[in-house]
Amino acid sequence: MVDLVEYLPILLFLGVALALSGTFVFLPMLVGRLTGTHQPTPEKLTEYECGFPAFEDSRSQFDVRFYLVAILFIVFDLEAAFLYPWAVSVFDLGWVAWISMMIFIAELALGLVYAWKKGALEWE
Template sequence: MVDLSQYLPILLFLGVALVLSSAFVFLPMVVGRLTGSHQPNEQKLAEYECGFPAFEDPRSQYDVRFYLVAILFIVFDLEAAFIYPWAVSVFDIGWSAWAGMMIFIGELALGLAYAWKKGALDWE
């Protein structure tokens, strides 16, 4: 039979975390309503981020180019994440590591050339 009392500290930790996070979210809203600072009007509800009203539905579809640029960013960000540890230890692991990284960079260069040829980097 499993002794469930070992899980009591984890359960207490999760309970305290839930209570504190709920307090940090809901307590300011309750205090705002009780102190009278919650008085919405037309000026408070106006657009403030860009300075002009939205001209289309915010739930409209994005152009696929946004996704292509995001995917390319992730690919080259991961490239940097792979190259850094390799660069730190390349002299310890030898020529095979150098050749492997050159193949990896070559594949990424081919992918970039393909994306460039297909027009994924062109912006109208």
């Protein structure tokens, strides 16, 4: 049976992390209220985006193409995340790793061509 004393450093680390994060979150708010810098006005409480007030309902639906572009961005961002470590160690890994990455890149290229042909990258 595992002695629970072995978990004490982990619990201390979590306790310190929670205390520091709570301090960094709540201390500035407390100081702002105590020093008088917290003075909400109707202008300060209005929602805005990109420097101008919102002009539509906040629950309006986005176009599907927005989500397609976002998904494509995530896919190609992950490609870069896989490609960099592979490129660093490609000479140590051998031909199997090289062929596997070429297949991976070919699949991504086919996906990009498909999205391009379907018009997912067209923005009107």
